[in-house]
Amino acid sequence: MxxxxxxxxxxxxxxxxxxxxxxxxxxxxxxxxxxxxxxxxxxxxxxxxxxxxxxxxxxxxxxxxxxxxxxxxxxxxxxxxxxxxxxxxxxxxxxxxxxxxxxxxxxxxEEKGIDGQMILASNEAHAAGLTSPKALDGKSFAVTQAGSSFHYMGAKIAAAEGVNISYKPLQKVGAIIGALKSGQVDAWTIVPHIGKALVGAKAVSQIGMVADYLPDYxxxxxxxxxxxxxxxxxxxxxxxxxxxxxxxxxxxxxxxxxxxxxxxxxxxxxxxxxxxxxxxxxxxxxxxxxxxxxxxxxxxxxxxxxxxxxxxxxxxxxxxxxxxxxxxxxxxxxxxx
Incomplete structure (x- = not known):
């Protein structure tokens, strides 16, 4: 047909x-x-x-x-x-x-009702009080490059919460994962097939969802x-x-x-x-x-x-x-x- x-x-x-x-x-x-x-x-x-x-x-x-x-x-x-x-x-x-x-x-x-991109924190930052996006003030946020989608998401989250964050460009997703797990960077956003695996392994902590800040993104x-x-x-x-x-x-x-x-x-x-x-x-x-x-x-x-x-x-x-x-x-x- x-x-x-x-x-x-x-x-x-x-x-x-x-x-x-x-x-x-x-x-x-x-x-x-x-x-x-x-x-x-x-x-x-x-x-x-x-x-x-x-x-x-x-x-x-x-x-x-x-x-x-x-x-x-x-x-x-x-x-x-x-x-x-x-x-x-x-x-x-x-x-x-x-x-x-x-x-x-x-x-x-992003679609309401379907798990989407996750906001993550390093376990070190989470233990120090980074338990929600409201606590991102003064924290470092991982991006691949300036002007990446990670930069856009981070900025939108920060604006909504009225906080200031610093961006740390690490070029590659693999490098970001390593930096987040080791506490060299405080926060990041990523798709659920990566985020859920990291959280499930207790390598990082989840503190929010991107869809709460960018519905229909x-x-x-x-x-x-x-x-x-x-x-x-x-x-x-x-x-x-x-x-x-x-x-x-x-x-x-x-x-x-x-x-x-x-x-x-x-x-x-x-x-x-x-x-x-x-x-x-x-x-x-x-x-x-x-x-x-x-x-x-x-x-x-x-x-x-x-x-x-x-x-x-x-x-x-x-x-x-x-x-x-x-x-x-x-x-x-x-x-x-």
Missing amino acids: TTFTRRGALGLAGGAAVLPLLGTPALANTKLTVGALRFTSHAASFVAFERGYFADEGLDVEFKFFEAAQPMAVAIASGDADFGVTSITGGLISLAEKGAAKVIAGALM QVTTVFTSANNAANERAKTEAFLRAFSKGAADFNAALVDKTLDAAGQEEMVKLIHKYVYEDQPYEKAAKSIINGAMRLNKDSALNMGSVQDQVDWFKSEGLVKDSITTEMLVDPSYVQMM
């Missing part, structure tokens, strides 16, 4: 061969490099690859893995990767302003080079169709849990090939299941959240004041929320 989405209709109107009907896909053997982090939140790409959704669209995909968001944005802009899924950062916004990158869809989002987006968005519509729409199918499968198995136990286990085993792949399945499975957050249906994008993020980066002087969301987002691909 052929399904036409809003994006598909736009592609057909532009004359592109959007949906393969029978036989060989229109984009047979088109090679793509997809940027990703080894997070459960990036599962849509992994599912689309493992279940052949990319291949069905004629896309020959390989993954390029990163340890932070901003380097991925640079790779997309330089052509070292074709598509990426990660948070909005100052680097991504600046690249968009220069005409090098475009956000084309939404991925991970568009945590990650799908983005590509401005050239792909403008000149490779058939390829870009094919990627988004496959990605959206992967997200739907993920939500059904681990968020809505409309699949039976066997279907849920199959999904966890698939994700384990990419997330906590260095751990035994029995150990990794719990963290993967605990880390399941909603991936936007049909890759829709919460433009209100995107606007808030752009406004914050501008207010902090991290990007040019002249930047607009129209520079960042290509609306011809986006299903608005």
Whole structure:
């Protein structure tokens, strides 16, 4: 059965061969490099690859893995990767302003009733009184880089509580985990597949939830080079169709849990090939299941959240004041929320 989405209709109107009907896909053997982090939140790409959704669209995909968001944005802009899924950062916004990158869809989002990103404290800081975000005044807060999503979340939490915090850039998630566990940094925010594992191991303490400060936060987006968005519509729409199918499968198995136990286990085993792949399945499975957050249906994008993020980066002087969301987002691909 052929399904036409809003994006598909736009592609057909532009004359592109959007949906393969029978036989060989229109984009047979088109090679793509997809940027990703080894997070459960990036599962849509992994599912689309493992279940052949990319291949069905004629896309020959390989993954390029990163340890932070901003380097991925640079790779997309330089052509070292074709598509990426990660948070909005100052680097991504600046690249968009220069005409090098475009956000084309939404991925991970905070949703009421579903466990989301956690606010964590080192055990040392927790024992000294950091038992809630209200006690963050004067404390250090870990970020990968200035202008990262961690920086944005930390600032929003601090503003809501009326406290001052200092940011400690540690470049990589692994380095942050080590610093938090050893008490070299006081606090951090992170997705639940990592946060719950750390708290469960009593390596750190939980002091709050990001959703209490940023409800409906568009945590990650799908983005590509401005050239792909403008000149490779058939390829870009094919990627988004496959990605959206992967997200739907993920939500059904681990968020809505409309699949039976066997279907849920199959999904966890698939994700384990990419997330906590260095751990035994029995150990990794719990963290993967605990880390399941909603991936936007049909890759829709919460433009209100995107606007808030752009406004914050501008207010902090991290990007040019002249930047607009129209520079960042290509609306011809986006299903608005």
